Amino acid sequence: MFFQKQYSAVAFFLLLIEIAIALFVHDAFLRPFGGDFLVVILVYATLRGFTRLSVYGALTSTLLFAYSIEILQFFNYVQLLRLEHFKIARVIMGTSFSWLDMLAYTAGVLFVLIVEKNLLPKIAK
Template sequence: MRCKPYYLAWTVLLLLIELGIALFVDDDFIRPYVGDVLVVILIYAWVRAFFKVAILPAALGVLVFAFGVEILQFLNIVEVLGWESSAIARTVIGTTFSWEDLVAYTVGVGLLLGAEKVVGPHKHEWTSLH
């Protein structure tokens, strides 16, 4: 496995931004919506940093993963598994389903695909790696 420094840098930057939002922002827009838009971009950057996967499959995979986590929230999986007292499970999986989150994830993936098309250094890697 070979690391792509460009995506690793984005991973670190977005992780720091997400941590800043989680620790210091308590509002009705940035934390719930911007945070969700950025989290899919963060996961995508991490995937592209460490795994040999093309742009489109990586982006769609991240979107499916994010939707999957949201569906688990809809199914109250944390409670079903008896993990209500686990702060880690409640934070990582989440406990509240929201249609708006699905929209935010989709917007995030749309933004990252647009950025890859316009300025991405690896924009030739859309469906396969050369």
């Protein structure tokens, strides 16, 4: 089994932050946009922690996954799956499509790309 503890630790830390945001933050900016920005970083770190995907492979997979979920929200897939009565399903899966969410996902992936290609190589030296 492949495992990179640095990426897995980042993923775990981001998961804790996402849970805290979901439970305790009820504003109009951090919860909707900050959470979306961070969730793509969480997915990316999880992929890099448990797979041999390259930076670009993991980024592409992450962005396609995030976009797919957002598009499914456009079609009300939580209701189609008859999960609308379960708050946890609504929180995790989302219930409304937003172009701003797509922008937040894109910004998160671009942030990871900048960190991976510019900052991490300098830190590793």
